[in-house]
Amino acid sequence: MHRMERSIGIAIKKANNALSRDSDHFAKQLGLTGMQISTINFIAAHETTQDIFQRDLEHEFNIRKATASSLVTTMVAKDLLIRVPATNDARYKRLLLTPNARQLATKIEAFFEASERRIQNLLGPAFESTYTQLTQISTDFTAKATEQSKKD
Template sequence: MQHSLGVAIQRANNALARDTDQFAKTLGLTGRQVSAINYIADHETERDVFQRDLEQEFNIRKATASSLVTAIVAKDLIIRVPATNDARYKRLLLTPKAHQIAQKIAAFFAASERRMQALLANDFEPTRQHLQLISRTFTANTTADHDSDNDFN
């Protein structure tokens, strides 16, 4: 197993998560919280952002996304606002306080991205594409496996 691609991906993911957590701690947040704030900051001006968008972007379950949003709301960093076309859905918007730290978060992620690009050089884009393919394939297989399990109920 020492040459397993899955283990190598998991180790790299853990290293990136620890790096993000260390940065997030300086802001009194978790790594997942800074990632969510960064995602909302990147998208809120172009379209409505909902909790389900966080679920899809970070491949997390509904309950995990709900806990994440609740924690960020409690820190007065995002607010839930009814969607313009359907009040049952709540848009996620950054508060002024979150907009201030969003710039620091964006700078951190940009620096991380530059570090990875420098490490991988010409292999950066093919590596990114292959990792996306792995993610899509395994996510689709997991969903299909769960769907086929329901066929027996």
């Protein structure tokens, strides 16, 4: 099989790996994982305007139910999250940051903002179109994978 000289898929994968390693390195200094700091950042950014549930993490990070469940369980055990019954339906558990996680949230947000600025500076004027195109790739491939798994 002839390998493509310049594969955008491989370039995306490499960029994603580099970003993951960078956030894992920062997270490790806080005694956390990259996924845990991303979760804290996501909840901190949205909790004042909406209730956050496990399914929101599944959707936001494109992770499976089992992965999200294990993430939340670990974060509850590490005193980063608490599960609180939803106001309108006690079967559903809202996810709230503990004071411990809230204390870290500011540092985490600053880290992600600096990282985002760095990416924007690297992309320059191509930022908007790159963002749109990457979002389109994600949407299209996710839809195809969902379609595929329904057939399986």
